[in-house]
Every structure is written in C-alpha cells, then in structure tokens.
Amino acid sequence: MGLSVLFRRKAENLVGVDIGSSAVKIAQVKQKRRNSYQLEALGLQPLPEGTIVDGLIVSKDPVVDAIQRIFKSQNIQQDQVATAISGQSVIVKRVTLPVESDKEIGESIQWEVEQYIPFDTSQVNLDYHTLGPTSEGNQTEVILVAARRDKIEDQAGVISMAGKTPMVVDVDAFAIQNVYEVNYQPEPETVVALLNIGASVLNVGIVRGTEFVFTRDIGIGGYQYTEALRKELGFSYEEAEKYKRGEVFLDELKETAGTIVQSVSEILALEVQKTFDYFRSTTRYENIQRIYISGGASQTEGLRAYLEETFQLPVEFLDPFKHIGADESALASGLFNERATDFAVAVGLALRAPKDR
Numbered sequence: 204m205g206l207s208v209l210f211r212r213k214a215e216n217l218v219g220v221d222i223g224s225s226a227v228k229i230a231q232v233k234q235k236r237r238n239s240y241q242l243e244a245l246g247l248q249p250l251p252e253g254t255i256v257d258g259l260i261v262s263k264d265p266v267v268d269a270i271q272r273i274f275k276s277q278n279i280q281q282d283q284v285a286t287a288i289s290g291q292s293v294i295v296k297r298v299t300l301p302v303e304s305d306k307e308i309g310e311s312i313q314w315e316v317e318q319y320i321p322f323d324t325s326q327v328n329l330d331y332h333t334l335g336p337t338s339e340g341n342q343t344e345v346i347l348v349a350a351r352r353d354k355i356e357d358q359a360g361v362i363s364m365a366g367k368t369p370m371v372v373d374v375d376a377f378a379i380q381n382v383y384e385v386n387y388q389p390e391p392e393t394v395v396a397l398l399n400i401g402a403s404v405l406n407v408g409i410v411r412g413t414e415f416v417f418t419r420d421i422g423i424g425g426y427q428y429t430e431a432l433r434k435e436l437g438f439s440y441e442e443a444e445k446y447k448r449g450e451v452f453l454d455e456l457k458e459t460a461g462t463i464v465q466s467v468s469e470i471l472a473l474e475v476q477k478t479f480d481y482f483r484s485t486t487r488y489e490n491i492q493r494i495y496i497s498g499g500a501s502q503t504e505g506l507r508a509y510l511e512e513t514f515q516l517p518v519e520f521l522d523p524f525k526h527i528g529a530d531e532s533a534l535a536s537g538l539f540n541e542r543a544t545d546f547a548v549a550v551g552l553a554l555r556a557p558k559d560r
C-alpha cells in the first residue's frame with residue numbers, strides 16, 4: 204500500500220525501522236530489478252521492559268541507542284528512514300464519499316473524519332488514498348488514515364535523536380500488506396487475512412488481491428502470554444520470555460505452563476473472531492480464504508494450529524523473505540533464517556516502492 208501519514212516525498216531504498224514495544228527491528232533492502240530484491244542489512248535489538256507502554260515511548264534513550272547500535276553493527280550508510288505506527292493512535296478506514304471529483308474529496312473528507320474518528324480532529328494528521336469510483340458511479344472510494352499527531356512526532360522524534368532522517372511514517376498494517384504483495388504476488392480475487400502478532404498489538408488486515416479491504420488493530424499479543432506466565436507461575440519477565448522461545452525446559456511445570464499459554468491463545472483467537480465478525484458486518488462480505496501470521500508472537504507454541512482449528516482455514520507463517528535474497532552480511536546474523544517472521548513490518552517498510560501509490 205505504501206500510504207504515508209506524514210510526508211509524501213518520493214524516496215528510494217529507505218531503511219525500514221520498526222520500533223516495536225519489545226524490540227527495534229531494522230531492515231534494508233535493495234531493489235535490483237523489477238520484482239527482484241536483495242536484503243542488505245538486518246538487525247534486532249530488544250528493548251527493556253517498560254520502554255514503550257500503551258504505545259507511547261516512555262523512555263527514549265533505549266530506543267535511540269537500539270537504532271544507533273543496529274545502524275552501526277550493520278554498517279548502514281543510508282540515513283533516510285521509513286517507520287510505522289499502529290495501535291489505538293491510528294485509524295484506517297475505507298469510506299465511500301458521495302462525491303466524484305478529486306477536489307470535492309478534499310472538502311468532504313474533513314466531514315467524514317468528524318464522523319469516524321473518535322479523537323479530537325485538531326490533534327490528528329490526515330491522509331487519504333483514492334481508490335476510484337464505486338461500481339454505481341457518482342461516489343468515490345477512499346482509504347482514510349487518521350493518526351494522532353503526538354504519536355507521529357514521538358516516533359519521528361526518536362529517529363531524529365538517533366541521527367537519522369524520518370522520511371515516512373507509515374502504518375504497520377500497510378507495511379504487512381506490502382511485504383505480502385511482494386512475496387506472494389496474489390491473484391486479484393484471493394482474499395486473505397494478515398495477522399501480525401507483536402508483543403502488545405495484533406494488526407489484522409484483510410486484502411483482496413493487492414487491494415486493501417480492511418484493517419484494525421487489537422491490543423493483544425506476546426506480552427499477554429508473558430504476563431499470564433508471570434502471574435500464574437511466578438516467572439520473571441526474562442524467564443517467561445525464555446520459556447516461550449523454548450530456551451528453557453521446565454519438566455515439572457511443562458503441563459501447567461502449556462495450559463496457561465493455551466488459555467491466552469483462546470482469548471487471542473476470540474478477539475480475532477470478533478474483528479472478523481465486525482469486518483463482515485461493516486464491509487461488503489468477503490470470504491477469507493487463508494490466514495498469514497507474522498510477528499514474534501505468531502511463533503507461540505501451538506498458536507498456528509489452534510488458529511487453523513478455530514477458523515477452519517489454512518494458516519501459514521508469512522515469510523518476508525520468500526522472494527528476497529540476502530547478501531552474506533545479512534545472512535551472517537542468523538536472523539534471516541531463524542527469526543524471519545519478526546521482520547515482516549521492517550521489511551515491508553524497506554520495500555516501499557519508489558513510486559507513490
């Protein structure tokens with residue numbers, strides 16, 4: 204999709220900087236030819252607990268430090284960056300406006316925003332992308348993006364503090380759609396759900412072919428698993444993280460821990476179900492054919508199979524490198540093979556086509 208919230212400047216090879224609540228992930232991709240990409244740099248730095256709370260960067264230094272470390276260790280020379288926001292501070296809606304010309308869109312959009320956006324519109328940055336006339340004509344379909352200005356400034360601010368230039372502030376869900384399109388080159392009628400399951404936010408996206416249909420963010424993710432393990436079993440944050448990744452095995456607690464993880468997966472699937480229901484009730488009905496999952500928490504033990512069982516649909520891991528090669532330095536870190544799904548947003552940002560869409 205590549206809709207930018209902040210600037211609409213054209214730029215090539217921006218570095219994708221994904222500031223997540225658990226870690227900063229960075230990717231740099233070079234486009235060699237049309238549909239041919241090579242990964243040039245890949246890096247991940249965990250953030251201490253409490254750095255980002257409820258989507259706000261509470262403590263800026265660790266984030267600045269993480270960005271600088273990755274740029275340095277990966278020897279990234281380009282300093283122009285694309286980043287993204289998600290969660291409650293951004294709203295994306297596909298709306299039908301009762302107008303026909305581009306000029307009228309600008310005028311009617313403000314009114315639409317007052318209808319749809321639950322925050323003070325003077326505090327909001329607006330952007331829209333015209334999809335074209337509806338099949339009946341005399342109406343225009345538009346993707347509306349409204350993001351809280353303080354959130355955008357917060358995000359762009361840490362990037363500037365790290366000595367980099369924030370050129371684009373995108374939306375996580377669009378970055379995921381981008382990475383899906385490039386790697387899977389979907390047929391026009393294929394309807395899929397893209398679930399990016401992070402630490403605190405789950406981005407749900409519905410896409411038909413390469414056309415954006417719907418998106419909504421849910422406030423659930425890997426952090427809920429960590430918290431549940433902590434509360435029920437007295438794990439520390441670090442212990443819970445290690446357990447989740449299968450780095451520690453606790454024979455005597457294995458069963459109990461498994462039950463706790465499963466109960467969080469059930470809550471998560473229920474939230475996704477509600478979002479699908481909402482989508483069906485507010486949008487022209489689309490039959491979802493397949494689900495792709497990404498984000499660190501998509502790797503939670505048993506989650507993929509549970510989603511498959513719940514939704515009775517094929518559920519696959521979204522591979523951000525399916526159609527992207529890697530040079531030696533990018534391969535060397537081991538991240539390319541071992542933690543690919545964690546990088547879906549960062550790669551989606553780094554893939555932004557130079558042409559504005």
Ligand SMILES: Nc1ncnc2c1ncn2[C@@H]1O[C@H](COP(=O)(O)OP(=O)(O)OP(=O)(O)O)[C@@H](O)[C@H]1O
Pocket residue numbers: 222223224225226227400401402403404405424425426429444447448449497498499500501502503504545
């Ligand atoms: N192998 C694994 N098994 C289970 N959970 C995992 C695994 N690897 C990572 N996670 C969890 O994934 C989450 C991190 O994922 P990700 O990097 O996508 O989130 P984020 O971008 O930092 O967060 P957000 O976008 O929600 O703010 C953490 O909660 C982490 O515990």
Ligand SMILES: [Mg+2]
Pocket residue numbers: 221222223224401402498548
């Ligand atoms: Mg994330």
